[in-house]
Amino acid sequence: MQLALSIIFFFVGFGVATIVALRPYKARKDIEAFTSQLRHVTNGMKGSGPQAGDLDQQETNEQIIQKGSENLLTKEQLEEKFDMDAWQRLVYEEFKTTILAKGSGLKTFPCVYATMGYRAGDHRYVFLESDDPSEPRNVRIIAPALRAYLQVSKSLGPNTSLVIMGAPTEGSLKTVEQYNNEFFDMLRGLRIWDSKPWPKDVPQDTLNEKWTFCFDGIPLFPVALTPAHQRRWSRHAPVPLVALQPKWVLDNLMSTPEKRKSATGKVRKLLADYDQIDISPDLTQYGEVGTSEVHQLCLKDENETMDCPFDDFDKGGARSSSSSRRSSLEEKTV
DSSP states (O other), X not given: OOOGGGGTTTSOOOXXXXXXXXXXXXXXXXXXXXXXXXXXXXXXXXXXXXXXXXXXXXXXXXXXXXXXXXXXXXXXXXXXXXXXXXXXXXXXXXXXXXXXXXXXXXXOOSOHHHHHHHHTTOOEEEEOSSSOTTSHHHHHHHHHHHHHHHHHGGGSOTTOOEEXXXXXXXXXXXXXXXXXXXXXXXXXXXXXXXXXXXXXXXXXXXXXXXOXXXXXXXXXXXXXXXXXXXXXXXXXXXXXXEEEEEHHHHHHHTSSHHHXXXXXXXXXXXXXXHSSSOXXXXXXXXXXXXXXXXXXXXXXXXXXXXOOSBSOTXXXXXXXXGHHHHHHHHHTTO
């Protein structure tokens, strides 16, 4: 069950992408549809690294996990690896200050569970090479690291999450919508990379109330935070940031009606004080008829719905309502 807590599971938790492992699809027509859409997503990747004919298919799962583990850092490893002049350390320190803020004139970070996870060392950190997580070079970092993280996540604490930080933006900031679209493109890239089929018990239509994003066969809850959010501070970060949780973390937290009521009430109260805008109406209970979790992954700085440009992350089909987005992808193929 996913409800308003979604927004704050900041940490308590990639479509240009590197193609590293295509998988068979259920039917020939799905393969054809996928191939057609893939042409748009992978355009512009020439010279950027491995292509469809240069995949990591020879690598074993153990080798992929080992490669990913090299980019997974604990807070102790992070603090030892980067000195205070490194951008990685600077954005981490700001993250740390935000999540630990409490009292003394500072607004308390709304998700006490995220704070507990940080203090317990349950989080793992990954740093990217630019401010766009959907770039091929960044998907090549995220995907193996995510697989490695999921292999060990249940051995970590109950408030674990994967925190993915982009590099600082050079020049003018992008808009919230631009950052959000890059986040959705990143998710599309992860599905292209992922060799596991979509779980049969999870619908693939992103507008279905039972839909949730999956990777390596595991349901996940990833959210986007951006430097462009100036009112919805619970979605603000100094750099483009993705906070990702396995869904079992949320399931455990809200395993009974009593726990759900307590957690939701506490977080919503703090959230109302933290943000400079009312709580988004898209933060509904997971599975509620007429809603979709996909609208919770990215939030605007206003109380307007951020539409997902994909109706199916496997096929990559763009929605008819996203004509400008679709046109942009098509222009890249010219």
